Amino acid sequence: MKIVQVRNLHRDLGYFYVGLIISFAFSGILMNHREHWHPEKYTVQTKAISVNIPKDADITEKYAEELGKQLGIDDKIRRHKVKENELKISFEKNDVEIDLKTGKGEVVTFVKTPIISQTMKLHKNTSNWWIYYSDIFGLSLITIALTGVIMIPAGKFTFKKRGWKLALAGLIIPLLILIFV
Structure with missing residues (x-):
């Protein structure tokens, strides 16, 4: 060549x-x-919540999804986990964190960054x-x-x-x- x-x-x-x-x-x-930082999304709103989660609750994906609906979250669940008495649920447009001892937590709503x-x-x-x-x-x-x-x-x-x-x-x-x- x-x-x-x-x-x-x-x-x-x-x-x-x-x-x-x-x-x-x-x-x-x-x-x-x-x-x-999460470059794909940015926070639009953070809302404090208080929920009553029974101590003997079996926190399955279905339970996490239902809890999300009770909190007014309508989007698709991605994953959930319980670690050190904290429940974390990730939805497509919302993240939820709840202290299982107190029931206090927050819902963070975000949108995709253009x-x-x-x-x-x-x-x-x-x-x-x-x-x-x-x-x-x-x-x-x-x-x-x-x-x-x-x-x-x-x-x-x-x-x-x-x-x-x-x-x-x-x-x-x-x-x-x-x-x-």
Whole structure:
């Protein structure tokens, strides 16, 4: 392949995928910090509640769902758990936390954050067509990286003279993280 063809392929793939590269990078950064804040949703309302939960209650998913209905929550239940005398119920648009000893708790209502929620969906989408498209995108990123390596044919900034050192450094950092973290 000639240098001109390599440059054209590199440029055209870069242009074609620039939107997806930015979306993945943006949502990837947000997902890296999802334990500190929930980037997909923001709080609209927090309401204090007080409920009477019998001490011998068997807290099943059905029980949690019924309790949600009693609290005026109509959306789909995602999960529930009891840990250290605290009941946590997660619905699609609400989170409920109740201290089982006192019956006091709160309902947090939220909505999806515009744009952020949609871009984060890209990382979680599991439909077949999206997986294949993402695979093609991954192969294209490899192509962009390799064509970028061989685009500069001569001089002191070629891959052979200088680029391999930077590439090695870029490879060592993730390897060290995989090994030690």
